[in-house]
Amino acid sequence: MEKLPPGFLSLGSGSGSAEFSFPDLLGTQRTPPRLPDEIVEEILLCIPPDDHEHLLCVALVCKHWARLLASRGFRRRYRQRHRTPLLLGFLGNLIDTGGYARFIPTHAFRPVRPDRHDYRAHDARHGRVLLNRIARCGDVFQGVEAALIVWDPITDEQWPLPPLLRDQPVRNWTAAVLCATAGLGTCDHLGCRPGDFHVVFVGIDDKEMFASVYSSDSATWSEATSANLPYDYLHEAVLPALAGNALYFVFRMGMAMLKYDLDTRVMSVMHVPMSWYPRRVVPMAMDDGGLGLAEVDMESNLILWSMEVSADGNVEQWVVSRHIELRTLLPAHALAFCVVAVADAVGVIFVYTVDGVYTFDLNSGQVTKVLSYGFYDIIPFVSFYTPVLRAALDR
Missing domain, CATH: 2.120.10.80 (Kelch-type beta propeller)
Incomplete structure (x- = not known):
């Protein structure tokens, strides 16, 4: 895989969640810890109900986020937030x-x-x-x-x-x-x-x-x-x-x-x-x-x-x-x-x-x-x- 230039953001794929790669001081790639689901949900809850395109993009990022969006608990909180x-x-x-x-x-x-x-x-x-x-x-x-x-x-x-x-x-x-x-x-x-x-x-x-x-x-x-x-x-x-x-x-x-x-x-x-x-x-x-x-x-x-x-x-x-x-x-x-x-x-x-x-x-x-x-x-x-x-x- 071609090495990413410094400061380049990379969205992970496959069965894991989205990952962002940053160069450390020595120039090697380091992957930060995955965001807790609670923080991810709080961010996704801010997307308005009429913005289906952004919700769809979130579901395409990775399987984990797609399942998070599909869960009954998230859908319940999403409806409670937007009413x-x-x-x-x-x-x-x-x-x-x-x-x-x-x-x-x-x-x-x-x-x-x-x-x-x-x-x-x-x-x-x-x-x-x-x-x-x-x-x-x-x-x-x-x-x-x-x-x-x-x-x-x-x-x-x-x-x-x-x-x-x-x-x-x-x-x-x-x-x-x-x-x-x-x-x-x-x-x-x-x-x-x-x-x-x-x-x-x-x-x-x-x-x-x-x-x-x-x-x-x-x-x-x-x-x-x-x-x-x-x-x-x-x-x-x-x-x-x-x-x-x-x-x-x-x-x-x-x-x-x-x-x-x-x-x-x-x-x-x-x-x-x-x-x-x-x-x-x-x-x-x-x-x-x-x-x-x-x-x-x-x-x-x-x-x-x-x-x-x-x-x-x-x-x-x-x-x-x-x-x-x-x-x-x-x-x-x-x-x-x-x-x-x-x-x-x-x-x-x-x-x-x-x-x-x-x-x-x-x-x-x-x-x-x-x-x-x-x-x-x-x-x-x-x-x-x-x-x-x-x-x-x-x-």
């Missing part, structure tokens, strides 16, 4: 794929399988995506409720759910995926992936509205709870919101929501603010953990509502928390029609316009075009990501 995850991308159920889900990145992360053939994305939360198989002519399974899977785009793991058996045909349904401890106050959702998860399935058959919960821990569906609620069908294209200890689903007419209490498993109906124009409201979790709504009015304004509760906890009322004139932010030709989806954890709202889909960042005010026409639904994917090459781990 706020990233909008890594979103899944679009695209028309040109026949409704199949496609992962569209907004950062450097790319899943192993960006196209999920035969599956439609239905919901995403806490680093997991709920997919349902698209029923085609000749399929042998009965109903989409018998073909649900939960998918982790980062690890590419997936968990098929057993069929939810019912005596009556399911006429209308929607579902949500969430961490198993959501609503219990025992998880900050910074490191719950790849822990246990729940899937809440709400459906309407010829007799009643019902709900059942799948637990990955027991790999079974719970006994269904039912309610006689005389409202329209549930809006499958509007993502549910998790606020406090409850999930909120919107009815198709946009005049009411279904509240599902995760603790008591009781279903109830709550009204949304009245409107004289046809509208699409999307539920969202507010910064304080309360319930909110997002909609676009007839004048292309983004309206954010929040639910205020009286001191005694009995009186609830909707109030406008923000009023944003999208006409001054979007291109002149991009008239806004409706809110498509909300990425709660990062404060990003997806708005459908005559020019395609734009995102509006509630924190920075930045507007970005992310998709043109040709989609059915959009499901944001929010999570932390520390890239580790499998090749680096196998060296």
